[in-house]
Amino acid sequence: MSRRSYSEGVRSCCDIDRVTVERSIARRISCRTAGHAEGSALVRPRVARAFAGVVLVVALVILSAVVPPFSTGASATSPTGSSTSATITAVGGLADVVGTGASSLPVTPRSLGDALVLTVKVSSASSHVASVSGGGAASWSKLVGFASSSSTDMEIWLGTVTTPGGASITVAYSSSVATRSVELTAQEFTAGLGAATVWAKDSAGGQDNTSSVTIASPALTPTATGELYLSYSRSPGQVLAGSTSGFTYDPTALGNMVLYDPGVTGAVAPTSLQSPAATSSSVGALVTVS
Secondary structure, X not given: OXXXXXXXXXXXXXXXXXXXXXXXXXXXXXXXXXOOOOOHHHHHHHHHHHHHHHHHHHHHHHHHXXXXXXXXXXXXXXXXXXXXXXXXXXXXXXXXXXXXXXXXXXXXXXXXXXXXXXXXXXXXXXXXXXXXXXXXEEEEEEEEEEEOOOOOEXXXXXXXXOOOOOEEEEEEEOOOOOOOEEXXXXXXXXXXXXXXXXXXXXXXXXXEEEEEEEEEOOOEOOOOOOEEEEEEEEOOOEEEOOOOOOOEEEEOOOOOEEEEEEEEOOOEOOEEEEEEEEEEEEEEEEEEEO
């Protein structure tokens, strides 16, 4: 036989498809069992079923090797629905100015997107803050305003830094405060999220406190974890730091108190102290970040 004829014969054998092979195997099984006695009618079906089972097993093995396992899109070892929340921290110290008719507070915000929290105390029952501007911040909004029983207006405002660097916060009043004692304070906070940071009011409150050495700030409950709580309280006595866990106490130039916790996770009711016992008043607010 020539080499060419041999190659064509091999090629011809390789071209036989699977169906032809199966039929050939079936015929061989039939021939081998044809000479048996009357039980051969039962043997053929049994052999056929056995052969079919072998073919099915082989097919499943092949499929398992080439078809990737079904995935539901969720990992058994990875938690679903988890998210990371930003951590709020204070930046620098408290800016503070006291004076009759004071309406400007110098500040030096450091980073785009940071929050400036402004407190205003005016010894007047009729004057309140009409607007706030400047300080390198925009979108100023009032978080809370409270007129105390001692004829004092107390407010907290929030702005977002758009221009870092030296600037002055300007406060406009609803009526003249030229003869009124005013105190302005501001504290910067950051979440490290940059210019796209969004600060928003969660809840706020104001209250008068009966005569005591304890000055209570409003009890508030955050709707999310890691919120910022800030309070300003006014008292006629010597103000002293309290001991509420997680809070920073910052006495003001006028003898009042700013206290804050940038990571509130549950209901809070912070307190500070004064000596001697006297009436007091306070405002407080919770702020979210995203």
